[in-house]
Amino acid sequence: MNLKDTAARAAILGTLHKAIGDELKAAKRELGEGLRAAKQETGTQKISVSLDEGQDIGTASLVQPKAEAAVTDAEKFTAWVIENFKSEVERKFVTSVKPGFQKKLLDQITAAGVAEWADPETGVIHDVPGVEMQGRAAYTRMTVPDAGKQAIAQAWQSGALAHVVLPELTAGGAE
Secondary structure, eight states: OOHHHHHHHHHHHHHHHHHHHHHHHHHHHHHHHHHHHHHHHHOOOEEEEEOTTOOEEEEEEEEOOOOEEEESOHHHHHHHHHHHOGGGEEESSSEEEOHHHHHHHHHHHHHHTSSEEEOTTTOOEEEOTTEEEEOOOOEEEEEOOHHHHHHHHHHHHHTTTHHHHHHHIIIIIOO
16 A cells, blocks of 8 residues: 555544544433433333344443442531541641542442441541532443454444444534
């Protein structure tokens, strides 16, 4: 392949890469919206993904992470740590809780599911001010095992996916 051909190939692949990336973002956004709607309407959170001939190639799921502890009022949280665990405070021009201690507390509070922390040395259970349990946003997860990827590759190579992918790419999405 000569340099001119290589440049043309790079330009074509770059343009297609961008167009496919844009379409993938749009498809994932649409999938997420659809899964959220399905969960509200019917409770469905997982669907199988199939090729036209009905062969299952994977799954798409709506994942709802468990709530996690978060510092919602840094001043109250820091004041509590200063009062109860002075060695875990770093003093600079500003007062802050050591990141390692904060992470440890938040991880343990998340595991407990309430804004309380049990001191392992004393057994005292502390209500931790400035920390609340907060829900996290649901997200979609696509799972396509190797066999599904192989089936997609074969369908692509045979041209069987042209009606699924090519109309979006040739409808002006590529710039």
